Amino acid sequence: MTNLVRVRYAPSPTGYPHVGNIRTALFNWLFARHHGGSFIVRIEDTDVTRKVKGAVRAILDSLRWLGLDWDEGPEVGGDCGPYFQSQRLEIYKETAERLISQGDAYHCYCSPQRLEEMRAEQVRRKQPPGYDRHCRDLTPEERAKKEAEGIVPVVRFKVPLEGRTRFNDLIYGDVVFENNTLDDFILLKSDGYPTYHLANVVDDHAMEVSHVIRAEEWISSTPRHLLLYQALGLEPPQFVHHPMILGPDRAKLSKRHGAVSILDYREQGYLPQTMFNFLALIGWSLDDKTEIMSRQALVDNFSLERISKTGAIFNREKLDWMNGVYIRSLTADEFFEAVQPYLMMDMAAGEALISDEQYVRKILPLVQERAKKLADVPALTRFFFELQLDLDLQTLIVTGMDVQSTRKALEVVRERLEKLEPFDENSLEALLRPLATELGLKTGQLFGTLRVTATGETAAPPLFQTMAVLGRKRCLKRIEAALDKIGKELA
């Protein structure tokens, strides 16, 4: 029973789920699933002032989007609930009181102003900032006086003045801190809410968490947690700190680096399987070559030992590549389903989707291998839906051709297309390829002219497929429009 793996993801609902944060959830989930253990979600809503409404929902949605299902936590419950810290205030209070009564904690009446001035002074004198333990040894009389003044105290932990605290991190190895570099941190705030340090220790124990897997930024706080476990006479869990995700400037990835919310990526059309795979590979690797890995392969092979120690920059270009790989691996139906919401945001495409789904289904295979993200699709398919293309004469006249020869070519093609039967990829190719020679043009010239005529673009899906999907009517209409444009030029 004791070697059961129980891990937790403990987000604080103070904003939208950051990719780094979600990656921590992923590592925890992977570890739990690999070992057949439990994955717990616990909401650390102990900061009333920073609480953001809708954040819990966004966090849960993000987990669901990536398929990170939890065994205990919000919505599903569990034996160790409640899973919102704001609903466990009594427990923290009792624990704090117990620590006070056994002499490991004390009430502190210092005002925020005093603390601020103290800190400013310390910084000015280049002293290590930290609480000066002003209230650590208050006499009962002094305490009574403060109480009489109506000051609501905080509870601080009495950090041992000597000795050292060490732990063996599963990734970073042995880490040692001198206790005298730690100050008497706050356990319980004056509003009755616990700080992370207290709540985290109390809950990890109450929820029988076996491994605390969290970002490297927590290493410095770990000795405080250890000291707390010690004071409470509890067995601490295993600590596992993993490196952080960095921005291009190598600083901790944050909003100023651009999109950091996992939901932003979903919106842009990155597939969940891409994010799952990509996030897993930031700071973790299987070997020297495996990159594309299914979720099952990741579960099967995940191990803490293969998490690296160094922070990694979030490489958008590689993400785009990987998303392209996953998009290409979708079946036509899956791609259609995935892309629908994006098409709906585009007026013309949205109408086509509603009125002529078959047309849309024929279009999509032509752009599937060209899209890096689903949000690219409307732009890639735009010309299929627009009634009138914005033709540019300059691009219509391809290299080596002039207005006259272009007009001639279009007129001939128009004539032949009218009676082409059937109107499909093969017949189009059978018609147009020899026609180029007949007109004394290189195939590239004829095809280029037709491509611009049919799509308005110089880069587009293969011409015959494109024309076949567009259909005879649209093709003729576009040729007509191009001839009009040329006619105006000649007039």
Place this chain on the structure above:
RNA sequence: GGCGCAUUCGUCUAGGGGUUUAGGACACCUCCCUCUCAAGGAGGAGAUCACCGGUUCGAAUCCGGUAUGCGCUACCA
């Protein structure tokens, strides 16, 4: 300032004393395929393994120091 952690191609990484002329991927360049763009295939360029010492017959790999970077240093998590 203090404490902690880290340091292999631009980026993500493999490699943990001899098998390494340091392997792979993204990005970049060239060529092939080809109606353009993608995709795909074949190549190329790109890393004195941060630096300095030490241990060793031998170090990217072990040890020490230096530098640099990052993190923490809140009645935030």
